[in-house]
Amino acid sequence: MSPPKKRRPAAPVPVHGEPVQGEPEPVALLVAGGTVLTLDAADTIVPDGAIAIRKEKIIAVGPRRELERRYRARRRLEARDRLILPGLVNAHTHAAMTLFRGVSDDQELLTWLEKYMFPLEARFVSPDFVRWGTRLACWEMIASGTTTFADGYFFTAEVARVADEAGLRAVPGQGVFDVPTPDAKDSAAGLKRCEALLREWQGHPRITPALCPHSCYTVAPETFPRIQALAARYHARVMIHAAESQGEMKMMRERYGTTPVRHLARLGALGPNLTAAHCVWVDDEEIRLLAEHGVGVAHCAESNMKLGSGAAPLAKMLAAGVAVGLGTDGPASNNDLDMFGEMATVAKLHKVASLDPTRAPAAEVLRLATRGAAAALHLEKEIGSLEPGKRADLIVVETSSPNALPLYHPYSYLVYSARADAVETVVVDGKVLMERRRMLTLDTEAIRRHAERYRKKIAAAFPN
Ligand SMILES: [Zn+2]
Known part of the structure; x- marks a missing residue:
């Protein structure tokens, strides 16, 4: 097996975002503690990183400690031992x-x-x-x-x-x-x-x-x-x-x-x-x-x-x-x-x-x-990577299932061995839509019922 590619930068990753000002600034949401895969042009990866979100936008991406010092978050999503990447x-x-x-x-x-x-x-x-x-x-x-x-x-x-x-x-x-x-x-x-x-x-x-x-x-x-x-x-x-x-x-x-x-x-x-x-x-x-x-x-x-x-x-x-x-x-x-x-x-x-x-x-x-x-889709200015100024659309993916171990490189895991249910938390426009696999915006029981209603109707008309 070939050695894992080294992508993590050796030097501390600079904080991308607004400059530091005395008191911690209030933000709506801090997603913190995981490895942040920004998917920016330089393919920056931030180990033990964080994302600060105000309203619907990302305002900073960087090391967790630094962002914790700079921002006081109304809500925090813990992402330790997990990957944080663009939706x-x-x-x-x-x-x-x-x-x-x-x-x-x-x-x-x-x-x-x-x-x-x-x-x-x-x-x-x-x-x-x-x-x-x-x-x-x-x-x-x-x-x-x-x-x-x-x-x-x-x-x-x-x-x-x-x-x-x-x-x-x-x-x-x-x-x-x-x-x-x-x-x-x-x-x-x-x-x-x-x-x-x-x-x-x-x-x-x-x-x-x-x-x-x-x-x-x-x-x-x-x-x-x-x-x-x-x-x-x-x-x-x-x-x-x-x-x-x-x-x-x-x-x-x-x-x-x-x-x-x-x-x-x-x-x-x-x-x-x-x-x-x-x-x-x-x-x-x-x-x-x-x-x-x-x-x-x-x-x-x-x-x-x-x-x-x-x-x-x-x-x-x-x-x-x-x-x-x-x-x-x-x-x-x-x-x-x-x-x-x-x-x-x-x-x-x-x-x-x-x-x-x-x-x-x-x-x-x-x-x-x-x-x-x-x-x-001609939406690259708004979404597609985790960078300040972009819309806060991100997902948190677990890395503790057997098919994730050992984790040499997150990209390999995500593409070749992760299953979709490794996604734990989903944020769109700064709003949490799924948290630890709990759906927050949809009535899944009603959806199940109506899917069954249509199955009966369609199967009766088109018997196989
Ligand atoms: Zn089509």
């Missing part, structure tokens, strides 16, 4: 699809969509479905250390409301299709819903409303300029699926004589407000286009594996400077929302796909699940 960011999912988890597995993408998912959605998706499905997802995400998720679905006002109530950070994208969907008869109706969502949630500190044209094969070329005009008017983000499977590539070739990324480029739809999920089948020129236009990419390895879609050219995209982050995709094609599982898969997939075990090392993969995903 994980899921750059692409469809949260409400938790209620379709396991209903149809082992299919190719287009068959899965056309034969199973679209008919199921037409029949069952309603505001109530989205409300309970998203609540279930929020429970699962908080319990597994995700603090931000980007979502594309229907009745998106419900997604925004539920995420807000749960205390999570979210980028809810209203689905736009040219064919009828559960909440719109065409793209014009979908765009109306987009505008209502943007009006209602614009400027919210945690909820960033967005548009989600499903893909180049479900949204007509003439619809894209309308999507972009609306996005420009509200300075909104746009999310889309692109270059996911060979079936999609074939359909695009037959219909438009080109590839999805080139098609989007021709439509003028590539830009720094766009996040494209998948990008499995992109060539060097398309990767260059994505990088040049500042398009973020959500890499959804487990979903791509489960649907047999392929392995995205992660190393090439990163080398070209594309902002790549990890996403789980919807829980019907994964089948969970566990970013720890996703990290482990990503780290191994790219090794086996390239027959090169140096690919996707743990440090890189952890970055993709935190600051990388934040950048892919």
Whole structure:
């Protein structure tokens, strides 16, 4: 076995934050005593560190003793013998699809969509479905250390409301299709819903409303300029699926004589407000286009594996400077929302796909699940690392379970051997959402009941 990498700085770590002033300053929250993995640009790790939080922001990160001297905290979260790191960011999912988890597995993408998912959605998706499905997802995400998720679905006002109530950070994208969907008869109706969502949630500190044209094969070329005009008017983000499977590539070739990324480029739809999920089948020129236009990419390895879609050219995209982050995709094609599982898969997939075990090392993969995903969603100024001025989104992870021992390096543990239930405490915007595994913002018993109600309904209609 190779010796552990030395990452801990030998010299005392300077305190990043406000200067010292006589009396201790009051702060709302001090998370103290653990090893702080800041995931900042220098990859700073602070042993026996602390984070001081005022309102929704981090005001200082540094050695515990120093911060204890400088700040008088109204509340303290003890993190001794634990890791403190940025909350994980899921750059692409469809949260409400938790209620379709396991209903149809082992299919190719287009068959899965056309034969199973679209008919199921037409029949069952309603505001109530989205409300309970998203609540279930929020429970699962908080319990597994995700603090931000980007979502594309229907009745998106419900997604925004539920995420807000749960205390999570979210980028809810209203689905736009040219064919009828559960909440719109065409793209014009979908765009109306987009505008209502943007009006209602614009400027919210945690909820960033967005548009989600499903893909180049479900949204007509003439619809894209309308999507972009609306996005420009509200300075909104746009999310889309692109270059996911060979079936999609074939359909695009037959219909438009080109590839999805080139098609989007021709439509003028590539830009720094766009996040494209998948990008499995992109060539060097398309990767260059994505990088040049500042398009973020959500890499959804487990979903791509489960649907047999392929392995995205992660190393090439990163080398070209594309902002790549990890996403789980919807829980019907994964089948969970566990970013720890996703990290482990990503780290191994790219090794086996390239027959090169140096690919996707743990440090890189952890970055993709935190600051990388934040950048892919164009939220890197607010979240993705633990630094003064950023939003206080963090998780505390235990390190005393057998699979954590002995702990040579935290990145290796987090990516290769930690399980999601090692997450003990979750803080978003300075507010504690889970403490020592106790959910503080969700009625989990009610969620369980409603998940069962939907299971009965859906199973009766689609017996296996
Ligand atoms: Zn998706």
